Amino acid sequence: MTAVSTARISHPETGECADPRVEALVNDVIGRVADKWTMLILEVLAEHGEQRFTRVGDLVGGISQKMLTQTLRQMERDGLVVRTVHPVIPPKVEYRLTDLGVTLAEAFCGVWTWAEKNIDRIETARAAFDGRKG
Amino acid sequence: MTAVSTARISHPETGECADPRVEALVNDVIGRVADKWTMLILEVLAEHGEQRFTRVGDLVGGISQKMLTQTLRQMERDGLVVRTVHPVIPPKVEYRLTDLGVTLAEAFCGVWTWAEKNIDRIETARAAFDGRKG
DNA sequence: GGCTTATGCTCTCCATTAGAAAGTAGGCAC
DNA sequence: GTGCCTACTTTCTAATGGAGAGCATAAGCC
Numbered sequence: 001m002t003a004v005s006t007a008r009i010s011h012p013e014t015g016e017c018a019d020p021r022v023e024a025l026v027n028d029v030i031g032r033v034a035d036k037w038t039m040l041i042l043e044v045l046a047e048h049g050e051q052r053f054t055r056v057g058d059l060v061g062g063i064s065q066k067m068l069t070q071t072l073r074q075m076e077r078d079g080l081v082v083r084t085v086h087p088v089i090p091p092k093v094e095y096r097l098t099d100l101g102v103t104l105a106e107a108f109c110g111v112w113t114w115a116e117k118n119i120d121r122i123e124t125a126r127a128a129f130d131g132r133k134g
Numbered sequence: 135m136t137a138v139s140t141a142r143i144s145h146p147e148t149g150e151c152a153d154p155r156v157e158a159l160v161n162d163v164i165g166r167v168a169d170k171w172t173m174l175i176l177e178v179l180a181e182h183g184e185q186r187f188t189r190v191g192d193l194v195g196g197i198s199q200k201m202l203t204q205t206l207r208q209m210e211r212d213g214l215v216v217r218t219v220h221p222v223i224p225p226k227v228e229y230r231l232t233d234l235g236v237t238l239a240e241a242f243c244g245v246w247t248w249a250e251k252n253i254d255r256i257e258t259a260r261a262a263f264d265g266r267k268g
Numbered sequence: 269g270g271c272t273t274a275t276g277c278t279c280t281c282c283a284t285t286a287g288a289a290a291g292t293a294g295g296c297a298c
Numbered sequence: 299g300t301g302c303c304t305a306c307t308t309t310c311t312a313a314t315g316g317a318g319a320g321c322a323t324a325a326g327c328c
Contacts, residue, residue, distance in 0.1 A: 022250070027195070029249040029256060031170045039168045040161065053305055061161070064287050069306060079259025089295040090303040100255055107248035114241035115163040116156070121234055122163060125213025187276055198316045203277060223324045224274040 032078065037063055037071040039108060042097070045081065046105035050096035080104060166212065171197055171205040173242060176231070179215065180239035184230035214238060 032038070037060070044059040045051065051059065057068045072095055075081045080101035086092040097105060166172070171194070178193040179185065185193065191202045206229055209215045214235035220226040231239060 022253075025253050026246070026249050027174065029253055030173055030245070033245070033249065034168050034170050034173045036165045036168050039164055064289095065306070066288090066308090067286070070286095077260055077263040078256050079263075085305095091294090091305050093305060100252060100259070103252070104245075104248055107244040110241040110244050111164070111167070111238075112160070114238055115160045115167065118234060118237070119156075119159050119163055122212050125234070126211055129211040129213075198318090199277075200279090200317090201315065204315095219276095225276050225323080227276060 032074065033104065035071070037067055038075060038080075039111075041068075041071055041075065042080065042101065042105050042108060043112065045095060045097045046102065050084075050094050052092060052094050056095060075101070166208065167238065169205070171201055172209060172214075173245075175202075175205055175209065176214065176235065176239050176242065177246065179229060179231045180236065184218075184228050186226060186228050190229060209235070 040060045040063070041056060044056055048055075048059060053068070053072075056072070057063055057065065060068070063071075072081060072083070076083050076095075079098055081095050082098055084094045084096070086094070174194045174197070175190060178190055182189075182193060187202070187206075190206070191197055191199065194202070197205075206215060206217070210217050213232055215229050216232055218228045218230070220228070
């Protein structure tokens, strides 16, 4: 929690952020990056290195081609991945993380480990909640 | 990257995950947790401690009441927040993070700091991309 | 007795978005 | 020619998100 407060550069006295402009930008970045597909693709590329379009889709699993194209394009725009087109027939396009993408993947690492460690607690909590209300 | 690989408990040789069942569950958890509003609410509660409904909405900013209710309910179901109803008029309901929620907030801390540190790089990358294609 | 205020939640309507499936391009094997 | 391969692209439909109104409740005021 201390860490989180530090991270947001907040004023503990007022409970408000020092710079609302910075806050807005951070929220915007979070809004883009905290996307299910972005996280999943990031993780796939971090784990498997450079991969081509179809392979990324298979590794992610359950993503439509449209979302795959869209998300990869957005990640390319944000400088998270590099798109390499090999002008051959049939077409071959490879994607790999940039340095920026790698650092983001590392930042998300804590969330992955958290998810793995706490799956049971979440399932338990869910079952308890549903038993109470559902 | 090493860290990420470790996180997913993968087989470096095959590039596949050891247990597809675990992978599916982790992906499911990530799917829920890697939500813009979940992350934002988590951060607000981590930074400001226990808060009531309207205050959470104000602190998050730009969230509709429907989404606020919905996301808080889901977080409660997943055991991330505790919902305390004070039977007074007008109604007063307070939300605070559970231990589980706190640990998740800490896990996300790295992403926040990453976002703050790399806003400039993202904006630069975006401008370059848009200059090239847009 | 009404009228206002306050709060957390719900409901309804409309815009945006995600997903499934079919289509496109273009060289190559048959 | 027919079909294949791959990375998209388009189209159509289903799901989701957001804005705003409504609801329930009761104290406070006139």
